[in-house]
Amino acid sequence: MLRTLLSPRLVGLHLVTIAVLISFAFLGRWQLGVFEESGRAHVLSDPAPVELTTLVPAGERMPPESASRRVAARGTYDASRQLLVAERAPTVESGGGAATGGDDGYWLLTPLTLSDGTVTPVVRGWVPSAADPATAVPGGTVTVTGRVQPSEPTDFARRRTAPLPAGQVATVSTSELVNVWRGVRLRDGFLVATSQAGTPSPAGQAARQVAVPPPTERGGFTWRNLAYAAQWWIFAGFAVFMWFHFVRDTLRGGRPADEEGPGEDAVEGARA
Known part of the structure; x- marks a missing residue:
């Protein structure tokens, strides 16, 4: 054989x-x-920044396709209404979800009043503690460039077992900010700043930039x-x-x- x-x-x-x-x-x-x-997500083309007012219409929900697009907004910060978003890492999860874990600190969430009177929430950066000098808000007119993100879901805040101190929030949610920042015309979503031109921070120290992934498209x-x-x-x-x-x-x-x-x-x- x-x-x-x-x-x-x-x-x-x-x-x-x-x-x-x-x-x-x-x-x-x-x-x-x-x-x-x-089936994997693919990074879409990342065009030059456009005006926030053209991408996120006032009084309307932010279009889903606008998520993570680069935008520019010009206005003045309202330092009296600044909030700290607690338990956040210096990054934003894809899709606008709440990011926790890692280097937990605070996002600096400051309302930016635009020329038409509307207000958009701006995450100016990340700080390790609430007493960090970078929490100081710059005055005067500023031009903020960054990426727009959809409003976060509020169910993340409900998972907390203890209330937050005054001046802190758990999510960047338009539906909640309307009740916190009363008397303002609030635009949907929020802007994560990547650069800022105008008056420097009073403390002379900038907050750490929050990283945002570019826009992606889920494959089929x-x-x-x-x-x-x-x-x-x-x-x-x-x-x-x-x-x-x-x-x-x-x-x-x-x-x-x-x-x-x-x-x-x-x-x-x-x-x-």
Whole structure:
């Protein structure tokens, strides 16, 4: 049997089968990778900043497609209404969700009054403690550039077991800020500042910038590629099936597949 299995013809078949299996397995894994990549979030184009007033209309909900877009807003800060957003890291989770853990500190949430009288909440930066000098609010007219974020869900605040001190909030929620900053025309969402031009901070020290991811788009799985992957692996299984049957039939014949012997008719003729 070993002599038959190692005959030149079957050795060639073994090598061809191994090459087919490796190729089909690789092609199937490649198609599976394409399928997995299609479902991942992709970074969208990040155009130049636009005016906040054109991207977030006053009195309307912020469009979902505006999340993480770069915007610019010009106005004056209202230092008397500044709030601290408690238990925050110097980053914003994708999608505007509340970010906790890590270097917990405070976001500086300051209302910015625009030229049309409307107010947009601005996260000016992050500080490690409420007594940090960078909490001082700059006066005069400032131009803030940053990324706009949707209003955060209020259920995050309900998970707290202890109330926050006065002047602190758990979320940047438009529905809650309307009740805190009474008497203002508040725009939906909030602006996370990445740069500021105008009057410097009175303390001469800027807060740490809060990082915001660029806008992303959730991919849609291309099921066709998953079917292609399964197809290649089925082909590989079929190749093994054919190899097995060919080898089995050869072994049942009792002689190497490439060995030439006298035909059956010739044997019968010799016996006669």
